[in-house]
Amino acid sequence: MPTLILVRHGRSTANTEGLLAGRTPGVALDEHGQRQASGLVRRLDELPLVAAVSSPLRRCQDTLAPLAEARPGMPLHTEERVNECDYGQWSGRKLAELSDEPLMATVQRHPSSAAFPGGESMRAMQHRAVEAVRDWNARIEAEHGARAVYLMCSHGDVIKSIVADALGMHLDLFQRISVGPCSATAITYTPLRPFLLRLGDTGELGSLAPPAPTEEESGPEEGSQGNATVGGSA
Template identity: 55%
Template sequence: MATLILLRHARSAANGSGVLAGRSPGVGLDTAGNAQAAGLTGRLAEVPISSLVVSPLQRCGETVREFAAARELAPVVDERLSEVDYGDWTGRKISELTAEPLWSVVQQHPSAAVFPGGEGLAHVQARAVAAIREHDARVSAEFGANAVWAVCSHGDVIKSVLADALGVHLDGFQRIVVDPCSISVVRYTETRPFVLKVNDTGSDVSGLLPPKEAASSDAVVGGSTGASA
């Protein structure tokens, strides 16, 4: 199967304000986020990306706009990769939410967390993983098993996908860190995913390049031998 780049959107105005933006309209990138987004074209210059899938929210579209134009990629918008619907928590300050009884559930037992007037984190993972699997099958069929494709989505959504790929229960997904404009990489095979990078904010793209040979579903006994010279 193909190799997936999970890109969190660049820093938004809400990221620095201490407010839970959720699906609020009109939340774009701030100055730092625009700089991060501008660097994507050079950062991924050596990576052949066959398809680009994005959340419908503004901050994701702004993150990939310049990169997509440079590659002549038409982003595929998928609602299933949108931000968590935080319901009544949307637009509230994080400092206020930490006092809510549900906050400790979100932190310690997220699989049981359902946001008032919104959705549960278990549902978020189910919809996001289903979308990823569907697109991965599409990309593999259209471009081959060595294809690389990318998704631009949101922190909790990406963390839930990584937890699934790692075989980690959703209750452990808060242990995964996904910073703005970070890249995580998953290579899917017939029997298991391989997680190649998590929360990478650097410029080394060697782990994003497709394998020279068909990817195997078997893990290397003793550990990987590393990238070949």
């Protein structure tokens, strides 16, 4: 099955202002975030991406704009299911103010039980995001093969919930995961298990390119069925 590169959007104006943006329309990248988006092109330069998938929100679309310009032949899709968590009445508020809300303790300690007033639950957020990843994995493999690499640009909590699912972690533990703005997280999915290859990486990603098949190979490539390398890989 394919390798998925999860990219969090670049730093936004809401990030620098200490706001919980949620789905507030029009939240853009700040100047640093724009530089991060431009730098993403170089970081991905050696990676043969077959497609990119994005949250519909502007900050994700803007993060992928330089990459789309550099790769005009790469399909770019919008996927509603990897949209930001719907924080409801919390959206647009200062994080410092929200820290005093009784619900914040649940968000931090038992996020699987957290539901935002006028919004959605964190469990529902994870369910739709993981469903989207599984659907896109199947589509990408059907169209491009099991060695294919594709990218998905989304949001911090969404990406963390996808990583937690890949690692078999309960959602209550997902706050232990950290993904910074414009960081890349790579997961290779196999029939047996997912492999987390990178987490919150801010460097170059060319080493994630799949090796070319050799003449000696017959059937599925080595490791494609999900067997781990005993003792660790080279």
